[in-house]
Amino acid sequence: xxxxxxxxxxxxxxxxxxxxxxxxxxxxxxxxxxxxxxxxxxxxxxxxxxxxxxxxxxxxxxxxxxxxxxxxxxxxxxxxxxxxxxxxxxxxxxxxxxxxxxxxxxxxxxxxxxxxxxxxxxxxxxxxxxxxxxxxxxxxxxxxxxxxxxxxxxxxxxxxxxxxxxxxxxxxxxxxxxxxxxxxxxxxxxxxxxxxxxxxxxxx
Amino acid sequence: xxxxxxxxxxxxxxxxxxxxxxxxxxxxxxxxxxxxxxxxxxxxxxxxxxxxxxxxxxxxxxxxxxxxxxxxxxxxxxxxxxxxxxxxxxxxxxxxxxxxxxxxxxxxxxxxxxxxxxxxxxxxxxxxxxxxxxxxxxxxxxxxxxxxxxxxxxxxxxxxxxxxxxxxxxxxxxxxxxxxxxxxxxxxxxxxxxxxxxxxxxxx
DNA sequence: GTCGTCGTATGACATCTGTCATCCGCCACT
DNA sequence: AGTGGCGGATGACAGATGTCATACGACGAC
Numbered sequence: 001x002x003x004x005x006x007x008x009x010x011x012x013x014x015x016x017x018x019x020x021x022x023x024x025x026x027x028x029x030x031x032x033x034x035x036x037x038x039x040x041x042x043x044x045x046x047x048x049x050x051x052x053x054x055x056x057x058x059x060x061x062x063x064x065x066x067x068x069x070x071x072x073x074x075x076x077x078x079x080x081x082x083x084x085x086x087x088x089x090x091x092x093x094x095x096x097x098x099x100x101x102x103x104x105x106x107x108x109x110x111x112x113x114x115x116x117x118x119x120x121x122x123x124x125x126x127x128x129x130x131x132x133x134x135x136x137x138x139x140x141x142x143x144x145x146x147x148x149x150x151x152x153x154x155x156x157x158x159x160x161x162x163x164x165x166x167x168x169x170x171x172x173x174x175x176x177x178x179x180x181x182x183x184x185x186x187x188x189x190x191x192x193x194x195x196x197x198x199x200x201x202x203x204x
Numbered sequence: 205x206x207x208x209x210x211x212x213x214x215x216x217x218x219x220x221x222x223x224x225x226x227x228x229x230x231x232x233x234x235x236x237x238x239x240x241x242x243x244x245x246x247x248x249x250x251x252x253x254x255x256x257x258x259x260x261x262x263x264x265x266x267x268x269x270x271x272x273x274x275x276x277x278x279x280x281x282x283x284x285x286x287x288x289x290x291x292x293x294x295x296x297x298x299x300x301x302x303x304x305x306x307x308x309x310x311x312x313x314x315x316x317x318x319x320x321x322x323x324x325x326x327x328x329x330x331x332x333x334x335x336x337x338x339x340x341x342x343x344x345x346x347x348x349x350x351x352x353x354x355x356x357x358x359x360x361x362x363x364x365x366x367x368x369x370x371x372x373x374x375x376x377x378x379x380x381x382x383x384x385x386x387x388x389x390x391x392x393x394x395x396x397x398x399x400x401x402x403x404x405x406x407x408x
Numbered sequence: 409g410t411c412g413t414c415g416t417a418t419g420a421c422a423t424c425t426g427t428c429a430t431c432c433g434c435c436a437c438t
Numbered sequence: 439a440g441t442g443g444c445g446g447a448t449g450a451c452a453g454a455t456g457t458c459a460t461a462c463g464a465c466g467a468c
Contacts (some may be wrong), residue, residue: 022227172286184426189364191425351416394456411467413466428450
């Protein structure tokens with residue numbers, strides 16, 4: 001038997017993080033050698049502990065698990081990357097894959113899949129929920145341009161056009177134009193729905 | 205030593221649920237005798253397994269952990285209730301307490317507090333984060349009336365006034381009135397902000 | 409028995425939002 | 439050299455949204 005697999009666990013909610021560590025701790029061949037609660041601590045921790053696999057939640061302070069994945073993939077290409085998320089958003093899957101992730105798991109999958117995924121990525125396999133993969137392919141790429149996305153993201157908290165214009169250094173008319181095109185591309189009828197749909201798809 | 209404490213675990217994300225079970229399983233005096241993924245399965249499971257403590261997540265399909273807590277509290281008053289949530293929203297704490305909860309934990313608290321809380325509630329203690337308790341008291345009660353809350357909740361997905369009116373069997377004018385008063389009570393400038401603030405406070 | 413609050417409704421008004429046509433400069437591609 | 443997309447802008451217009459005054463019946467508190 002090979003030496004134990006060294007795993008880094010990145011997840012901001014301590015209780016969940018430590019519970020996942022307990023879960024992985026039950027496996028003989030897996031050892032959680034590092035835990036971090038922020039996206040921007042992933043890279044240094046991965047390097048310091050010479051981990052084999054990094055298990056990354058997406059929603060984290062500092063930076064997202066996807067951004068962290070990209071950093072690790074670039075700096076430590078040998079480290080396998082498992083992205084773990086609450087939301088099975090097709091857009092997330094797409095970005096995770098583009099960031100170099102080897103596995104994409106949703107938190108409502110059975111717990112047993114976690115350890116399995118760790119072993120599989122180490123064996124060179126990729127682990128992706130086929131349903132989600134299909135959904136990601138079916139819905140196509142994010143149709144929003146960079147600016148449209150930025151404006152929509154900024155509008156998500158209920159800011160008015162005037163506030164958005166000031167915050168983004170744009171004219172009010174331009175803000176309205178971007179929101180208007182975003183609304184049309186997403187086939188909805190107002191900015192609130194646009195925000196909701198873009199969020200659901202992981203396009204925000 | 206008394207017999208092991210029988211715990212029911214209610215949490216919709218399997219991976220998190222099973223991980224928490226693994227965590228509690230490490231404690232000698234605690235046994236997870238039942239797991240459910242839906243709020244509306246809590247009561248029957250609690251009854252069937254004669255549990256001592258029910259550990260309830262708030263965000264669940266079926267019904268919320270808070271509603272489930274109220275049901276259990278009424279039907280099985282001897283069962284101790286621990287509410288566990290991702291969001292430390294003061295309004296949640298308030299409702300949980302009103303529903304008869306004995307402990308209120310946020311998921312970003314250290315994992316060790318979970319088992320401790322289970323033991324404490326069984327000993328008759330109440331477990332509440334003091335910071336959160338202070339916040340809940342400081343911000344006062346939910347200022348929204350039942351109808352205002354319903355309309356705001358329905359408006360959260362970006363529905364237009366016409367759709368809201370149809371869905372709630374109200375006139376469009378009435379919908380606007382409710383949203384307008386809600387907007388004023390929350391001291392914000394439009395429905396989107398009102399939704400955001402009400403959510404943050406746990407008033408939705 | 410009156411007062412305040414809630415739920416519901418209307419009408420008028422001002423402002424905000426969404427749409428559309430049109431324009432400019434820039435850059436990439438052919 | 440021309441085409442097309444993107445970022446940015448303006449102006450006009452229609453419709454949605456937010457505000458306010460006002461009204462009425464129900465109900466609970468005092």
